[in-house]
Amino acid sequence: MSKQKIVIIGNGISGITCAREVRKNDASAEILVISGETKYFFSRTALMYIYMGHMQYEHTQPYEDWFWEKNRIELLQAWIEIIDFQHKKLICHNGKTIHYDVLVLATGSKPLMINWPGQQLTGVQGLYSYQDLQLMEKNTAGIQKAVVVGGGLIGIEMAEMLASRDIQVTFLVREAEFWDNVLPEEEAKMVSRHILEHGIDLRLNTELEEITGNQNHQVVGVKTKDQESISCEFVGLCIGVTPNIEFLKDTELDTNKGILIDAYFRTNLPDVYAIGDCAEFRKSPNSNRKNIEQVWYTGRMQGETLAYNLTQENPIPYQPGVWFNSAKFFDIEYQTYGNVPAKLPEDMETFYWEDEKGKVAIRFNFSKHSEVIQGVNAFGWRLRHEFFDHAINEEWRVDQVMEQLDQASFNPEFYKPFYRRVIQSFNEQHGKHLKPKKTSFIQRLIGSRA
Structure with missing residues (x-):
């Protein structure tokens, strides 16, 4: 060449x-x-x-x-x-x-902007680039109150950043629960509770109307569509990119x-x-x-x-494989694999389990007719990427996934064995008698690499 x-x-x-x-x-x-x-x-x-x-x-x-x-x-x-x-x-x-x-x-x-009145005021910004971070350092120096607008991943990151400096944060989310256009209802509610527990003033079903400033063109507050005024010295616009x-x-x-x-x-x-x-x-x-x-x-x-x-002489098309993403909601880790939409399609069944403390959860979506696994959400539970890549690509039935769920975990040693409680709950809901399998996915994986 x-x-x-x-x-x-x-x-x-x-x-x-x-x-x-x-x-x-x-x-x-x-x-x-x-x-x-x-x-x-x-x-x-x-x-x-x-x-x-x-x-x-x-x-x-x-x-x-x-x-x-x-x-x-x-x-x-x-x-x-x-x-x-x-x-x-x-x-x-x-x-x-x-x-x-x-x-x-x-x-x-x-950062996505939608021309709110006052968004050009000093102290109003988004967060994406290194320059945005430098501007945020300048804009938040010595302040006491901030408003974050937008119920997505950047919004919750910015709320955590501000809270780490003991800045009071009011978090405006126009949806009924945090990120409920992406997360199913149970997961969205769990994260919403977690945000509140971290001292964030989470305002659900609340939309920004305008940003107000003083004679020096410095932000001094926001007004919601309900005509509520909230004072602040910084506004983070985090509605997406x-x-x-x-x-x-x-x-x-x-x-x-x-x-x-x-x-x-x-x-x-x-x-x-x-x-x-x-x-x-x-x-x-x-x-x-x-x-x-x-x-x-x-x-x-x-x-x-x-x-x-x-x-190379013979180009190949983009083949992204199984969808995967991960994030953190304060100290709760999140992973998602495959297809887990906010609203369950008619041809799909779902199984959801959440621990009694509301800090660990897992969801399995599977085909209503074939019971083939379609997607997984996990909160506070580290999952092995290779496991679900194989399971979804090879069209495992949900029973197969449940029987090897202990091998899907990537949690540290001495971590609680949540998989036993998940299998028990699944059996109770679906009238089954599944037990963890002795022949493991990990043994199979090692064998394929040998």
Whole structure:
């Protein structure tokens, strides 16, 4: 393969994974990664821990600074303002021009804003980038009261961040329970209770009307649609993120919410690809996947797949496999596998178990007719990724999963054996007599690797 210059805009998990995998497969390619946010790749999910004092910024960088030169991956910290697709060149904010043979757009996301009155006031912001974190440090210095708007993952992270500094937090969620457009009712209620137990003033069924400020254009409060006024010195707008593609909107590149791509990450322009948060599939990879996948795990897979396609003669389509995501709600860990929608489809059955303290829960969705496992939610219970990858891909019946549930656990030693109580509850509800199997999934897995 002839030497080519691959330029990647964006140094998040998608862009960096693509760069590293290209280098593994092609020793001769010239690779340049451009980002205006930071020079070096860092773990975006760790931003909250910098604010909370658990980590320093340097701790969020998975690779030493020398790693990039050793692997001949050039880094440039710059903002790209113009792309001349016809002549294959980029123009930076400082006027510098960069030419490419292959262009990979991995520009990520930015906080979603919906033009609330007062959202331009000082002390009002979203949270996505390293610059957002620096702004939050400035905006929250010495304050006592804050309002967080938006009942999703970024919202609860910001609430936890603020609470860690003893800042009083009022959390406005327009839904009936926290994140109940994603979580089934029982899980949503459990998380809502947990938020309240951590001293957060959670206001459900509450929508923001406007943000109010003083003569210095500094935020001093918010008003809800119920006309309630809440005083505060900071407002975090956390209603979601949107693809960061504003500078591409008036070009010949096909865009919708994101950059439109096919299953091979190809755009409508030759030698131009898009991956990660900014990419939007023209056709969803499968019936249970969204056209835009703004998740760390899928970003990594997209980077790996595109790198393969750029360096091999026979490209392959993106095949994401079983859906997976994880998060933390304060100190409750959350994992989800497969298809667990907020509202149960008619052709699906569900089994839900929650411990009496309301801190551990597990849900299994399975086909109403075949009893084949469709999806799993787990709270406060670490599950083995490989187990449910196999179970869902191989279409295990829910009975098979239950019988080997002890092997699905990835909890530390001496952790309570919740699986026994789950099997007992399942037997009682479904009139069965299942018991843990002696031949384990782990033995089978070890055997397959031998």
